[in-house]
Amino acid sequence: MAFTKSLLTILTAAGLALAQSSTQFCDSSSGICFQGYTDPDFDVTVGFVLPPISTPPSDEFIVQLVAPVSNGYTGISVGGTMADSLLFTLWPYNNELILGPRWTSGYVLPTAYAGPQITLLPSSSINSTHIKATFRCQNCTIWEGGSLGSGDLTSFQVVAYVVATTTKPSDPADVDSVIQEHDDFNFFGLDLSMAHSDSYSSYIGGSVTTSAPASTTTHPTSTSHSSTVISTTSSAPSATQTEWGQCGGTGFTGPTVCASGLTCVAVSPPYYYQCQV
Incomplete structure (x- = not known):
């Protein structure tokens, strides 16, 4: 830019x-x-x-x-x-x-x-x-x-x-x-x-650490973006991430295992990975 x-x-x-x-x-x-x-x-x-x-x-x-x-x-x-x-x-x-x-x-x-x-x-x-x-x-x-x-x-x-x-x-x-x-x-x-x-x-879903907020626009956008599915491991197996929460990325130190039924996907690699259905 x-x-x-x-x-x-x-x-x-x-x-x-x-x-x-x-x-x-x-x-x-x-x-x-x-x-x-x-x-x-x-x-x-x-x-x-x-x-x-x-x-x-x-x-x-x-x-x-x-x-x-x-x-x-x-x-x-x-x-x-x-x-x-x-x-x-x-x-x-x-x-x-x-x-x-x-x-x-x-x-x-x-x-x-x-x-x-x-x-x-x-x-x-x-x-x-x-x-x-x-x-x-x-x-x-x-x-x-x-x-x-x-x-x-x-x-x-x-x-x-x-x-x-x-x-x-x-x-x-x-x-x-x-x-x-x-x-x-x-x-x-x-x-x-x-x-x-x-x-x-x-x-941001009531959480200031794991989830993110929503946005507004004057343009209708109905087709969701796709993302690449990745597999993850966690150094703290007991800690799991909720839906829409971050599960990986550059500098991220939080949970990298998603809750049951969710998958960690690459949304903006290498910076951001998110738990999604």
């Missing part, structure tokens, strides 16, 4: 006043409400929902990203610029969602970024026109070189997004694939004070 330097220039020179403003929208299929923005030109929707304000502040949030399935890739910069920001890239491959965090210190290819724990939610899907990723991101409010809202989760945050319409990842099966510069970008102003929800725990 190669944001050009013009993005940084725009944000520095124009400030926050030029950013599109976020509004609330809710997903009719999941009932989850987000604070975000839909770009009518790019046909991209980006939304965020955060847990209730607390002390100490939470380190997680839920993101929804909806984009045309025809895009080579779509990306988000949580910090609003390419450099020193938490980035995400998303694209479809063989009816699977390929989603992962990236980071870079300059205007060069962002590489895989360790630390964030991503959990795809059940409402994530692909159909003939759109890809929708709804995911819980833990350990995500602070990253190398920055933080959400500059550490104030009731402030204002510029969020940027990019689209690659003429290029595709060199290896679309690999979440860490080399990608070429995007074709276009835009950004919006996210009012973090309006993004907190008292329903957050229900969005």
Whole structure:
């Protein structure tokens, strides 16, 4: 996701006043409400929902990203610029969602970024026109070189997004694939004070450690994504994971054995594996 330097220039020179403003929208299929923005030109929707304000502040949030399935890739910069920001890239491959965090210190290819724990939610899907990723991101409010809202989760945050319409990842099966510069970008102003929800725990199934929240979109997406089935072992046989809970992935230390009737499947390898029926 190669944001050009013009993005940084725009944000520095124009400030926050030029950013599109976020509004609330809710997903009719999941009932989850987000604070975000839909770009009518790019046909991209980006939304965020955060847990209730607390002390100490939470380190997680839920993101929804909806984009045309025809895009080579779509990306988000949580910090609003390419450099020193938490980035995400998303694209479809063989009816699977390929989603992962990236980071870079300059205007060069962002590489895989360790630390964030991503959990795809059940409402994530692909159909003939759109890809929708709804995911819980833990350990995500602070990253190398920055933080959400500059550490104030009731402030204002510029969020940027990019689209690659003429290029595709060199290896679309690999979440860490080399990608070429995007074709276009835009950004919006996210009012973090309006993004907190008292329903957050229900969005993630009542668990803050094993399950993930649901997302919203203005685009109907009815065809669920498929994923590759994997076998797992566990160092703690007595610990089992529940449906939709994470069962493997880079840096994951929780249960890797699913409860009876569930199978651990690769949703966004190598970062995230999930227990599904």
